[in-house]
Amino acid sequence: xxxxxxxxxxxxxxxxxxxxxxxxxxxxxxxxxxxxxxxxxxxxxxxxxxxxxxxxxxxxxxxxxxxxxxxxxxxxxxxxxxxxxxxxxxxxxxxxxxxxxxxxxxxxxxxxxxxxxxxxxxxxxxxxxxxxxxxxxxxxxxxxxxxxxxxxxxxxxxxxxxxxxxxxxxxxxxxxxxxxxxxxxxxxxxxxxxxxxxxxxxxxxxxxxxxxxxxxxxxxxxxxxxxxxxxxxxxxxxxxxxxxxxxxxxxxxxxxxxxxxxxxxxxxxxxxxxxxxxxxxxxxxxxxxxxxxxxxxxxxxxxxxxxxxxxxxxxxxxxxxx
Amino acid sequence: xxxxxxxxxxxxxxxxxxxxxxxxxxxxxxxxxxxxxxxxxxxxxxxxxxxxxxxxxxxxxxxxxxxxxxxxxxxxxxxxxxxxxxxxxxxxxxxxxxxxxxxxxxxxxxxxxxxxxxxxxxxxxxxxxxxxxxxxxxxxxxxxxxxxxxxxxxxxxxxxxxxxxxxxxxxxxxxxxxxxxxxxxxxxxxxxxxxxxxxxxxxxxxxxxxxxxxxxxxxxxxxxxxxxxxxxxxxxxxxxxxxxxxxxxxxxxxxxxxxxxxxxxxxxxxxxxxxxxxxxxxxxxxxxxxxxxxxxxxx
Numbered sequence: 324x325x326x327x328x329x330x331x332x333x334x335x336x337x338x339x340x341x342x343x344x345x346x347x348x349x350x351x352x353x354x355x356x357x358x359x360x361x362x363x364x365x366x367x368x369x370x371x372x373x374x375x376x377x378x379x380x381x382x383x384x385x386x387x388x389x390x391x392x393x394x395x396x397x398x399x400x401x402x403x404x405x406x407x408x409x410x411x412x413x414x415x416x417x418x419x420x421x422x423x424x425x426x427x428x429x430x431x432x433x434x435x436x437x438x439x440x441x442x443x444x445x446x447x448x449x450x451x452x453x454x455x456x457x458x459x460x461x462x463x464x465x466x467x468x469x470x471x472x473x474x475x476x477x478x479x480x481x482x483x484x485x486x487x488x489x490x491x492x493x494x495x496x497x498x499x500x501x502x503x504x505x506x507x508x509x510x511x512x513x514x515x516x517x518x519x520x521x522x523x524x525x526x527x528x529x530x531x532x533x534x535x536x537x538x539x540x541x542x543x544x545x546x547x548x549x550x551x552x553x554x555x556x557x558x559x560x561x562x563x564x565x566x567x568x569x570x571x572x573x574x575x576x577x578x579x580x581x582x583x584x585x586x587x588x589x590x591x592x593x594x595x596x597x598x599x600x601x602x603x604x605x606x607x608x609x610x611x612x613x614x615x616x617x618x619x620x621x622x623x624x625x626x627x628x629x630x631x632x633x634x635x636x637x638x639x640x641x642x643x644x645x
Numbered sequence: 646x647x648x649x650x651x652x653x654x655x656x657x658x659x660x661x662x663x664x665x666x667x668x669x670x671x672x673x674x675x676x677x678x679x680x681x682x683x684x685x686x687x688x689x690x691x692x693x694x695x696x697x698x699x700x701x702x703x704x705x706x707x708x709x710x711x712x713x714x715x716x717x718x719x720x721x722x723x724x725x726x727x728x729x730x731x732x733x734x735x736x737x738x739x740x741x742x743x744x745x746x747x748x749x750x751x752x753x754x755x756x757x758x759x760x761x762x763x764x765x766x767x768x769x770x771x772x773x774x775x776x777x778x779x780x781x782x783x784x785x786x787x788x789x790x791x792x793x794x795x796x797x798x799x800x801x802x803x804x805x806x807x808x809x810x811x812x813x814x815x816x817x818x819x820x821x822x823x824x825x826x827x828x829x830x831x832x833x834x835x836x837x838x839x840x841x842x843x844x845x846x847x848x849x850x851x852x853x854x855x856x857x858x859x860x861x862x863x864x865x866x867x868x869x870x871x872x873x874x875x876x877x878x879x880x881x882x883x884x885x886x887x888x889x890x891x892x893x894x895x896x897x898x899x900x901x902x903x904x905x906x907x908x909x910x911x912x913x914x915x916x917x918x919x920x921x922x923x924x925x926x927x928x929x930x931x932x933x934x935x936x937x938x939x940x941x942x943x944x
Contacts, residue, residue: 346763513685
């Protein structure tokens with residue numbers, strides 16, 4: 324067979340040394356290990372070229388001034404001090420990102436959990452409802468931003484027209500400095516409530532044993548008490564997972580703001596990811612952009628780390644000794 | 646029996662019937678809530694569809710008509726006439742198809758390595774693989790851009806699909822590796838004894854057994870490719886090279902022709918962008934749900 328000939332053959336030269344390198348104890352295991360590396364190869368290349376290499380590259384770049392046209396110039400930590408002390412948009416963009424996330428994450432989680440609990444009642448047509456709830460999260464974000472820009476139109480958008488019938492003068496939404504951020508939050512909630520977060524909650528809820536709920540009921544637990552003392556602890560690992568992903572997703576908000584408001588009006592929705600994009604790809608300050616990206620990454624890691632640490636106090640793993 | 650019948654009806658009436666009535670009212674209320682929510686979730690799509698069929702003068706009429714006076718299906722062909730929309734569809738389908746095939750082949754290839762072979766460094770690399778899932782794209786975006794710029798790939802479609810051929814993404818590898826671990830090894834052992842090479846086993850034994858997981862990888866990779874915005878935004882400059890997601894924003898910024906609103910065309914373009922995702926979801930709902938649940942299990 325042609326493929327058999329491709330089998331790495333250096334094994335025959337010095338089996339002992341090679342076996343030790345690949346961690347095998349017999350020629351057969353050595354061949355096995357070499358095949359393992361062979362199948363790993365595409366990913367190894369991908370990991371180095373597209374992830375690890377760029378990662379190191381961006382650390383180095385963040386210490387330089389680089390505009391693509393002229394060679395990078397080493398400037399030490401200047402980019403980082405510029406971000407903290409000399410960039411009038413850095414702190415506001417971080418603040419906007421936090422304001423957005425502080426609302427989107429908890430409301431998103433609670434909404435998704437409530438939808439999942441509604442669907443978990445096993446009513447007729449559950450699959451249809453699940454599909455309807457899920458569709459917004461499938462919609463390409465660009466299309467989402469466009470159609471909501473139209474829904475939020477200050478005069479002929481159905482939202483303000485509806486408010487008018489209720490006797491309320493609707494705000495300018497995406498064109499208003501005060502309402503642009505709440506509008507983006509509304510769009511985000513609408514598009515994520517029924518998405519993967521809800522599906523994961525649904526799977527978590529279905530994993531709560533009926534026996535436990537029945538036992539609680541026999542003991543006289545009411546609805547809230549059953550939810551608080553049985554359901555919530557049982558799905559706490561799911562909550563943690565959704566929380567971690569939710570925080571990361573919220574802090575990374577980009578496309579929606581880019582298309583719907585482009586950071587405006589008057590920087591009201593100028594999120595950190597938008598700031599990074601503009602610095603790096605609009606003004607071609609690649610070095611400065613890289614330093615912002617690393618600050619951003621460290622913020623994400625810090626949040627994830629804090630959540631994982633705190634989770635030991637409130638997450639309950641049924642049947643696990645860890 | 647007779648004695649029980651005497652007491653029972655009253656007892657039943659007093660105890661059970663209010664509770665069943667209550668349960669019925671309750672499930673009625675919940676049903677109503679779910680219906681209202683469905684309307685809220687579906688309304689933006691409905692409004693988009695209706696707008697896409699309106700005549701220009703209906704766009705800014707007040708109050709806005711819910712239904713178009715005469716549905717203007719011509720708005721859809723007009724989108725193709727006013728923009729390189731067809732080109733964008735071709736580009737998007739090309740990128741999505743090639744990157745999905747790449748993701749399927751290469752992630753199953755690599756997952757096979759993690760699931761079936763023993764070698765030094767395997768667990769370390771696997772952990773590293775999981776670690777990359779946490780990494781925000783922004784950190785690697787800039788050096789990747791510089792790299793692809795050096796390759797001369799800016800304003801080409803290569804940056805959008807070539808990476809998929811090198812492992813197909815950490816999540817896909819993880820998903821397939823978990824699936825392969827649950828597949829019994831007897832079949833590949835048998836093939837091995839029959840003298841099949843590992844490549845042959847991967848292709849002829851493992852791949853067919855992983856069909857369900859591969860379907861999940863395919864739908865997720867399709868959706869990610871179809872929705873990807875940031876990569877096309879960074880790499881593509883000339884409208885002819887755009888993908889649909891990027892093309893829509895180009896359309897958004899088109900100056901209104903002779904003061905005529907173009908919202909109906911923008912909405913028609915949006916409908917055409919959304920529709921393939923909806924169709925795929927309805928056809929392969931199961932694989933979406935499985936893929937998502939799978940991602941939740943690891944947490």
